[in-house]
Amino acid sequence: MTRSQGPVVALVPAAGQGVRLGESKPKAFVDLGGKAMLIHAVDGLLRSGAVDRVIVIVPEEMVEATQAMMSGDVTVVAGGSERTDSVRAGLAVADDARYVLVHDAARALTPPSLIARVVAELRSGRSAVIPVLPVSDTIKTVDVLGAVTSTPERSELRAVQTPQGFTAELLRRAYAEANGVATDDAGLVERLGERVRSIVGEPTAFKITTPLDLLLARALVEEGTR
Numbered sequence: 001m002t003r004s005q006g007p008v009v010a011l012v013p014a015a016g017q018g019v020r021l022g023e024s025k026p027k028a029f030v031d032l033g034g035k036a037m038l039i040h041a042v043d044g045l046l047r048s049g050a051v052d053r054v055i056v057i058v059p060e061e062m063v064e065a066t067q068a069m070m071s072g073d074v075t076v077v078a079g080g081s082e083r084t085d086s087v088r089a090g091l092a093v094a095d096d097a098r099y100v101l102v103h104d105a106a107r108a109l110t111p112p113s114l115i116a117r118v119v120a121e122l123r124s125g126r127s128a129v130i131p132v133l134p135v136s137d138t139i140k141t142v143d144v145l146g147a148v149t150s151t152p153e154r155s156e157l158r159a160v161q162t163p164q165g166f167t168a169e170l171l172r173r174a175y176a177e178a179n180g181v182a183t184d185d186a187g188l189v190e191r192l193g194e195r196v197r198s199i200v201g202e203p204t205a206f207k208i209t210t211p212l213d214l215l216l217a218r219a220l221v222e223e224g225t226r
């Protein structure tokens, strides 16, 4: 087998509660134009034509109902209390993967073309690939009391999206050595001292986090952008 072949398995962490969104159900199950956010995310992965199999990670009490919502090669497993625990649970049932994508259910409107670009980078030999966009706000670091401690140079900053893609071997190693939690998977790979490649992301791959984000997502769906 050459380096570029082998199955691509996508892990979709969807086990969060969506506290910041403040809806009555876990965020991934919130409706977006007649379809749960999670379904949009899974459909996008399958429509990319670059993903062989999807593993969805949901709150334990939602496993059965979620499996019933799915068609195609989709496995549903229970997640954990932190996103890292949920990804780890998905990785545990991805034995056949040569490449792994980790893709937030909350990035429901991610264009399939972005997913395909991440996989193409992996197949061309990169072992860790993340989509990023420039930030438009100036970003500052602050201490616990709110005093500003620094102003990183904005031109060097990027906002990070998903899907993040890895060789299965590298992501497994990163999770085996991970201690504590990380807000993205590439962060764990960086701690190993491995190179992470960034590619240009997509505005519509934004994470639906707040009620304002949900309003935007619903408007985009309504408008037929997806």
Ligand code: CTP
Binding pocket: 012, 013, 014, 015, 016, 017, 018, 019, 020, 021, 027, 028, 057, 079, 080, 081, 082, 083, 084, 086, 087, 104, 105, 106, 107, 207, 208, 209
């Ligand atoms: N996630 C998960 N398991 C967790 C926490 C988060 O699978 N224990 C998933 C979420 O379902 C989401 C993605 O990770 O698809 C990104 O997390 P985030 O946007 O923070 O979602 P929530 O944790 O649900 O939202 P909040 O932090 O506002 O509660």
Ligand code: MG
Binding pocket: 016
């Ligand atoms: Mg969260």
